[in-house]
Amino acid sequence: MNSDLAVEVAGLKKSYGSFEAVKGIDFHISTGEIFSLLGPNGAGKTTTIEILEGFREKNSGQVTVLGLNPEKDRIKLKEHIGIVPQSGSLDRYLTVIETVTMYRGYYQNPMAAEEVIELVGLEVKKNERVLRLSGGQQRRLEVAIALVGNPDLLFLDEPTTGFDPAARRETWQVIKGLSEMGKTVLLTTHYMDEAEFLADRIAVISGGLIVAEGTPHNLGGRDKLLPRISLTYPRDILPPEELKSERQDNGDTVFQAEDLTSAIHIITEHAKANNLSLESLQIVRPSLEDVYLGLIGYNEDRDQVEEMSNAKPGRRTRRGSGRR
């Protein structure tokens, strides 16, 4: 085993009956990295993560987590991983400090309860019962109990779903902090801005296969995609003929130009000649979301994506998630 790698997966396959959830995937996560696994519901994300955590057994392939085999060495592995599941897994009637202390007792080399509570910013809520915490606070408590065992690897499953923007920012800071402590993080999320802000590397999984892997910056050739220039022209003025353009449903005209400088030049000259205001001018780099949607085949085959998400065997209902 390469000790620089926290997770190594090769040729991983898993089926539920005749449904092939994971069809042979390979990836690795380096120690200290924040690695994000993105994909629509039913793509095989949860199955993959649950195999790494030791909750499920694979059909074939090689899986090594912190140098251990999650099936054979599960008990040993539990000592070194922390899991933040999708929300709701807290006892509502215990207080913050009681919850953290309870979980702390399960581990051999835990962190101090107070320290973990401080780390997730819940000091003032220490003696509050879980049912009186906000959604964001409950989520941070879940991060706290995943952390209290002083794990080397953390699994975060959609850590900010349902949060208000401020709570998301707070949780992001906590997660960034974990990485600074040298912990490896495997993150799943449906929010592209979250992946962009947090992840060192991203893999996109769709239909049980990894369809792209890279940094938030270069995923799916994002860095090589052309920026788009958009501008609204009045009805009676045609866009400059020298540039290829496309009029969109909302009335905007979109240009895709290889040479941005000369394209802008042509547009401004044309605007000056026609006495146009350029207030609506925008230059847009393709967002991570654009790249992601392209990768999972959103445009071509939307229905198929939705069908897959309905067929997902590990689909969960979320209840008692405590956003009260």
Place this chain on the structure above:
Amino acid sequence: MKSIRLLLRQVIYINKAFWRNPASAFFTFAFPIMFLIIFNALLGNKTTHIGDKISHYSTYYVSAMATFGLISASYTNIAINISYARDTGILKRINGTPLPKVSYIGARVLHALLVAILLVAITALFGRFFYQAELPSGLTLLRFIIALVVGAVSFSALGFAITAKVKDADASPAVVNASIFPLLFLSGIFIPLGNNAPSWIHWIARIFPVWHFALSMQAGFIGTAYNWTDVIVVAAWGLFGLLISIRYFRWEPAR
């Protein structure tokens, strides 16, 4: 050794959450005592034949409500709370930590046993001071305690077993109550089974564990005969519950 230490530690947290949860504290704890007072207010002065003894209804109900209390502390309490914990992902989360499964399950059973003992003790004190109940002593007390422990553990095992039949937390009170209340009636817990009761009711009572357990409680409070057969039938049902649990118990929410 470590699993036992973790088990005892877990009992403390289960206990805290138990008393802070108004539903479990009320339905598990207050219900049997409330029923005891109501039944005795309605029927307490009449007498009934229990085995070869003539007993006041009030004494009968002390024994019957101790039975009911133990069953609600073990079977009902465990089935409903475990279904809820499973459905909300608490069980799965616990299963992702190094806490041995045996410590968690053992803690649930031990907590149910402690609540059951407390309930039976309170019922017995009520019985002693208000309803002329005898309190078991000496050898009878020892046999009574054995029946009580076997009962609490066995009904707890059945509580774990029934969660296999509970789809989610919303369904759990319905499934749990539907599985136990008819049996409580058919085993004479709320209305004593007289000799006139139809034979099919007697047969149902004899097959299932509730009536047998009730007989062991009566031996303590009323002074009727104590039969080890009753304890063995209850234990056999407990073993059955254990086997079902080993085979079908789930730590993860239904999908």
